[in-house]
Amino acid sequence: MKRNGKLKFFIVLALIVILSAFNIFGISSQWGDVTSIYVKSIQDINWGLDIGGGVQAVFAATSTSGEEITKGDINKTETIMKKRLAALGVTEYEINTDYTNNSVVLRFPNSYDASETISVVSDAGELKFVSGTDTDSTTGLPTGDTIITREHVKSAKVKSGYADSSDSTLYYFVNVTLTDEGYQLMSEATAAMVEEGGGTISVWFDNTNIYSPKIEEEVSSGEIFVYSITDEEKANLLAEEINIGQLPVALSSSYTNISAAFGVQARKTIAIAVVAILLVVTAYIIFKYRYLGAVACIALLGQISFILILITGFFSPFPNFTLSFPALAGIAVSLIVGLTYQITTINNISEELGKERTLAGSIKSAQKRGFSSVLHSNILLILISIVLVGLFGSGWFSDVFAPLTFMLDTVTDGAVYSFAYTLGIGIICNLLAIGASRIMLSGLSTFDRFQDTKFYGGAK
Amino acid sequence: MKAPNLTNIDFIAKRKLVFAIPIIIILAGLVVAIVFGFNTDLKFGGSTVIEYSYNGDIDLGEIKSTARNELGTSVRLQVSTVQSSGSSLVITAPGNNNLGDKVDTLTEKLTEEYPDNFTDTSVTTRILNSQANNQYYYRVIVVSACVLLLVFVYFAIRFRKIGGWSAGCASVITLVHNLLFVVAGYAVCRLYLDNGIIIAMLFVLGYTILNTMTFFEYIRANKTGSNKKVALNDLVNLSITKNSRGVIGITAAILLALMVLTIVGSGTLVSFSIATFIGIIASAFSSICLVGPLWTIFRNKKAKTK
Numbered sequence: 001m002k003r004n005g006k007l008k009f010f011i012v013l014a015l016i017v018i019l020s021a022f023n024i025f026g027i028s029s030q031w032g033d034v035t036s037i038y039v040k041s042i043q044d045i046n047w048g049l050d051i052g053g054g055v056q057a058v059f060a061a062t063s064t065s066g067e068e069i070t071k072g073d074i075n076k077t078e079t080i081m082k083k084r085l086a087a088l089g090v091t092e093y094e095i096n097t098d099y100t101n102n103s104v105v106l107r108f109p110n111s112y113d114a115s116e117t118i119s120v121v122s123d124a125g126e127l128k129f130v131s132g133t134d135t136d137s138t139t140g141l142p143t144g145d146t147i148i149t150r151e152h153v154k155s156a157k158v159k160s161g162y163a164d165s166s167d168s169t170l171y172y173f174v175n176v177t178l179t180d181e182g183y184q185l186m187s188e189a190t191a192a193m194v195e196e197g198g199g200t201i202s203v204w205f206d207n208t209n210i211y212s213p214k215i216e217e218e219v220s221s222g223e224i225f226v227y228s229i230t231d232e233e234k235a236n237l238l239a240e241e242i243n244i245g246q247l248p249v250a251l252s253s254s255y256t257n258i259s260a261a262f263g264v265q266a267r268k269t270i271a272i273a274v275v276a277i278l279l280v281v282t283a284y285i286i287f288k289y290r291y292l293g294a295v296a297c298i299a300l301l302g303q304i305s306f307i308l309i310l311i312t313g314f315f316s317p318f319p320n321f322t323l324s325f326p327a328l329a330g331i332a333v334s335l336i337v338g339l340t341y342q343i344t345t346i347n348n349i350s351e352e353l354g355k356e357r358t359l360a361g362s363i364k365s366a367q368k369r370g371f372s373s374v375l376h377s378n379i380l381l382i383l384i385s386i387v388l389v390g391l392f393g394s395g396w397f398s399d400v401f402a403p404l405t406f407m408l409d410t411v412t413d414g415a416v417y418s419f420a421y422t423l424g425i426g427i428i429c430n431l432l433a434i435g436a437s438r439i440m441l442s443g444l445s446t447f448d449r450f451q452d453t454k455f456y457g458g459a460k
Numbered sequence: 461m462k463a464p465n466l467t468n469i470d471f472i473a474k475r476k477l478v479f480a481i482p483i484i485i486i487l488a489g490l491v492v493a494i495v496f497g498f499n500t501d502l503k504f505g506g507s508t509v510i511e512y513s514y515n516g517d518i519d520l521g522e523i524k525s526t527a528r529n530e531l532g533t534s535v536r537l538q539v540s541t542v543q544s545s546g547s548s549l550v551i552t553a554p555g556n557n558n559l560g561d562k563v564d565t566l567t568e569k570l571t572e573e574y575p576d577n578f579t580d581t582s583v584t585t586r587i588l589n590s591q592a593n594n595q596y597y598y599r600v601i602v603v604s605a606c607v608l609l610l611v612f613v614y615f616a617i618r619f620r621k622i623g624g625w626s627a628g629c630a631s632v633i634t635l636v637h638n639l640l641f642v643v644a645g646y647a648v649c650r651l652y653l654d655n656g657i658i659i660a661m662l663f664v665l666g667y668t669i670l671n672t673m674t675f676f677e678y679i680r681a682n683k684t685g686s687n688k689k690v691a692l693n694d695l696v697n698l699s700i701t702k703n704s705r706g707v708i709g710i711t712a713a714i715l716l717a718l719m720v721l722t723i724v725g726s727g728t729l730v731s732f733s734i735a736t737f738i739g740i741i742a743s744a745f746s747s748i749c750l751v752g753p754l755w756t757i758f759r760n761k762k763a764k765t766k
Binding site: 050053056058075094095096097098099100101103105256257258259260261262263264269272273276277280281284285288289325326329330332333336337339340343344347369372373374376377379380381383384387388391392404405408409411413415416419420423 | 502503506507509520536537538539540541542548550585586587588589590591593595596598599602603606607610611614618655658659662663665666667669670673674677678681705706709710712713714716717720721724725726727728729732
């Protein structure tokens, strides 16, 4: 038993040291020219707009109808852009309208694909069904009559299935549901084609022909298939773009790289601040709580390592997260929760020792009491972070909360989202750190050197 | 550093004094907020962005103080680069009021002081509107309501055996009290309102929940653990005393960390630290002096109506 405790103490200590080393130096393998990174080192972390800078894109609006651009047009453009960013999973960004230049300024961190984000955001989002497949030889645009446009589409959705029974590739089909008027226009047009002995309709999205079905019979349902692809993400994106709608103006974009909002030296400042804070707080805890404080600090170091590993995308269910200042603050709060457990337990131990219990018994009962008091803070904070991620982020979490916000426009707030996300992750890791400190403390109490209760805050 | 001995303080008896202090401070903060308003930044109040293209290396620190003097407000400096066509300097000043002539004098000054760097006098000025529109505030209201409700319900269920509703009410009031301190801090210290206030409020929210939860856990443990006929007031005073040991230790650690951040950081980091500093002190104060007496008031009221 005694030996067992010592062994466990050193195993946990070694694990924490190894994890911390992984986080600082990273793990990667090199195979020829290809480097695969398994654990990101501190150098490879994706920094947020405030700490690491990013991309600044300026979208200048030009009128498509020939009428002057109003503030309403710019506001509508901004709203559509926000919805598209949410569909792309871009949560951390700054978007501002500028009425004086009729433009929208978007900034986002480097962790997002700049050219994809900018092109999706500035897409016209125009959907049209044109009769015939003829195109203009110089512009490549369709020359046939437009049958229906986005106005005649109620909604779009994605279904999956197989193209035919012999092919085992799973396809994703984008279907649109037409309005009554749209359905009428389509059935009239297809009926006319059938009468003439068949024809073709081409479906265009943003000047790209996505599908050209041959018409052999009249359209008989309000739901029409428009696109198929094996890439689920692309199918979803197209459906989302159709649902979100068309921009009221045409946009021309230009983009530049922009340095961190916290200043050119932001990364250095944050690094100095983090190191200084860790040193000062560790020194304070060890000074105040001595050996138990040191164990607490090691457990917290373990918590930091767990958090960094989960946030940098080592385990696939946890995506590679962008670390901004709000995200760091979320981690800090989860560390405070961890610290509270440690200090409550330390205080409990000295209290239990006062009741003249044995050392091992006091530690055990103090840990139990400390855990029960911190457990419910953990659960409540996780619930709060789920609510915040759901209501200020995008993706399936926010779909869960959609009934609460159906009256509201899409609004994401990268700061709240990042904070809540890292807080949630941090609290999960906190439970691991509590486990680590339990093993270490009970291990410590089996050492011959640490038998005296004065090490644990007992009477001297 | 030793935790002060709080065993002999009767927190319940002193509650009138204890309630008066925060109410006066919060009211003073709100008066300042209403009379003088907030200093707003990009996120809440819009901003003016001035872009100059430049060549070579420039001393951002010097230019920052020049820009601050000429524009008469705090500024944020960023460098924007395009691979093909060099760099430009992006100066962001809070507020979307037209700076007008001030921009021209700044341009003159820059071309005069740094003739080698600023050869191109063409300036792009953008007047950016605030990111927070009505829809944003609607959502903030919905989210705040959800969070407060969640806190209330969770405390009510968790502590149902020791007067759940009373615990729920006391913790929600404590939470709102602490958050108002952060807002008052931003108003009184004339800090620029940006992401910092959101993070500060979330930070204080997390810490407050932790403190309040720990306090009620002490009440629960002391009530079930000791003689059940202990008077309510003694029970609360004992729990406060036990809780305060941990609270004081942790609060000191957080305040140390925030002081370090204030010294090392600048801009948003500093305003965040100052406001959080105030909020954390309020949180420590409320978990020692406020939540217990509040809980007894609600409990006694309930007992009377029964």
